[in-house]
Amino acid sequence: MITILSTGSRGDTQPYIALGLALEKAGQHVRLAAFENYADFVQGYGLEFYPIKGDISVVAASMNGREAMQADNPLKVFLSFNKLKSLIADIQKDFFNACAGADCVVYHPGAAIGYFAAQHFNIPAILAPPFPMTPTGDFPALIFYDMPRLGRGSNFLSHKIFEQIMWSANSSVIKQFWKKEFGEAPANFSNPFKKQNTRKQPAIISCSRHVFPRPQDWPEHVHLPGYWFLDDAADWEPSKELQDFLQKGEAPIYIGFGSVGDPAQAVQTTDLVIDALKRCSQRGVLATGWSGMSKLERIPDDIFILESAPHSWLFPRMAAVVHHGGAGTTAAGLRAGVPGIIIPSGNDQFAWGRRVYELGVGSKPIPRKKLTVENLSAAIQFALTQEIKDAATALGLKIRSENGTEVAAQIIIECLG
Template sequence: MLVTMLASGTRGDTQPYIALGLELKKLGVDVRIAASESYRGLVESYGFDYAEIRGDVAKIIESGVVKEADNPFKFFSSLKNDDLMDLMVGAQEDQHKACEGANAIVYHPGSPLGYFVANEMGIPSILASPFPLVPTNEYPAIIFYDKVRLGKLSNKLTHLIFEQGFWKMANTGFKRYWTEKFGQLPKGFTNPYQKQRTKNNPTIVSLSPSVFPVPKDWPEHVHSFGYWFIEDQSDYQPSEELQQFLNTGDAPIYVGFGSVGDKKRAKESTDMVLEALMATGKRAIINAGGGMEERPNTKDVFFVKSVPHEWLFPYMSAVVHHGGAGTTAAALRFGVPQVIIPFGNDQFAWGRRMNELGVGAKAIPRKELTAEKLGAAIRFTQTASVQEKANHLGMKVKAEKGAQKAAELIMDTIKNNQS
């Protein structure tokens, strides 16, 4: 039995599929993961069949082609670029090839080709989303979450706008590829997300119900069991210098802005962070790259590159980051308070939600960041009440076993389709 997973986006988008794939492998399923060539090594290191999606996502983001959107309507135009569109068309061909021979297709919302190919093949498709993509009146859509609240009807409307806008953004490369290959669009070419709410075509969200409770008005076949985490990181071996730094002194602060940091402002960002740390008296691990300069290590500040969050975060007393869904989830998992510095898109939502839950300081948009504000936010995370809330929520998030339950649902879906 073969399941193809179509991952779309950065490492934060790809890693949850690896976690889900590991749980499927435990159930005796062969798993093929289609992902950017940036993550070939990551996918293959876990023993999966890797299918290449052309284009190096990390380099594309670093080039500045993809713009971070600091309001909901900029989000839908953030990927408009002719060179990027050509790459997206080629990626559709790669994803289509990766689906050959599959018994089910699990796909990211950014890869709607998965629904239409599965439909043509007569196999189940599972929409596997790293964020809520199903309308509800209980809270606004993720890119509207940090905006003014106008009630239940408005909440529902923001989801409909987000869903339709995301579909329009995601289908442009697909439409061009499919018409060039087959001369016409696939049968029933309409928004597939709305069709992913049935027994044979369910939606699963990599999200903790302890973070966003499952809405009462979601359809029966939309599921949110918990985050999809890679459980075992025991193979990672840190340098002797890093391990010694962690073992000496108080638990440090982690600072890192993922792949979205503005490299043109790297010196400014690093200066601000170091000034805030000096004012608070806290030690720190700084992730160089993603908008932070690498500088010589000192007795209180250690610079790293590419250390797994799952290994590192248990050592931290707080995590300062950009608000990516994956980084937010990792900090939650290990009960570490957060300071979110959103650059754009859904990052503002995670910043607000962490503060609402009492496990993070009030978010500071990157445009408004100062050393003084960052220092105050770090001090907030070190208070006993915030540390206690973060630890309590972390225990709940850890216990949910979201990837395991999602894998079991996928297996049930395949068996139902075959019976």
């Protein structure tokens, strides 16, 4: 059995479900540990589910959760991660117990206890981040990515700093749990991320080499096989109203801010978005998500508001996608081959926004604090130019040609051997 430890929102959980399905298709049994409110989501795909106490939407809505999601520089990221320690202390036992009986542990960097649980049970540990985090001189760590570039040495150092920030958010709560259970800290208790570069302890990144080319200075056992995309649930169907809207006009612009929208600004944000679409004469599909936007009493005929829909179904039907820049949403937009306009609020979102622009498949990102009707409408018009549309189409073809989940599953199976 292979245990996968996931943390975060629904979008953060999806790639691990995709990986789990690829492993099961290859003959392995998978147990996926995620927040308990995702039980139906995980079990709907036929995977064994191990509940981690808590509801991530409640955590995200808390003051500390909002600060963490909106941390827009490395210092704020460090401080916000430290504030979240109290929220993740209680779930370490759940993560540890999810690893009991496994032959291997695959873990998100936010669940670093997976490394020590694997060491305790004498089984392989596999780091599985949704972004490149192994140190390299080629580009900075993602939380430093949108800052001034100072050369290869600075890039490499930024990764080491980010490793330490991630470890500082995990180390004390892991030690606290371990001492309570076993009377002492784990053996060889130190930052595990820097150890994930051997055949039995590799790192496998859910990202495409066409988005971040694999650095030459990475160790052999750090893998970049491609994204891990989750196909639509077989029983999902769009509403008749949504299908009718899509069929009665030109492809619309998708706008949604996922789990980072501010409920207090939902009505104001919705009005802004509708005005921007009107200014550039575009139809729109607005996803309310976790209250980032609101259902208004009067909605123009060329605007459709929905709560959510699978990005893999919706995005290819859009003319462009405007979103917050989460790793999963960015990947879905790139895969769909449509231009992107990213409105980052914090953490790695600024990096994905800059990378989309650098790749020539979208507009320059607009920080959420600076979002206006004028700059959003201008960004949409820029993204819809033929050069950007052609580049987005070409990149989408390359990403869709990869078999990231299957390759990642095979690497994991080889670890078991």
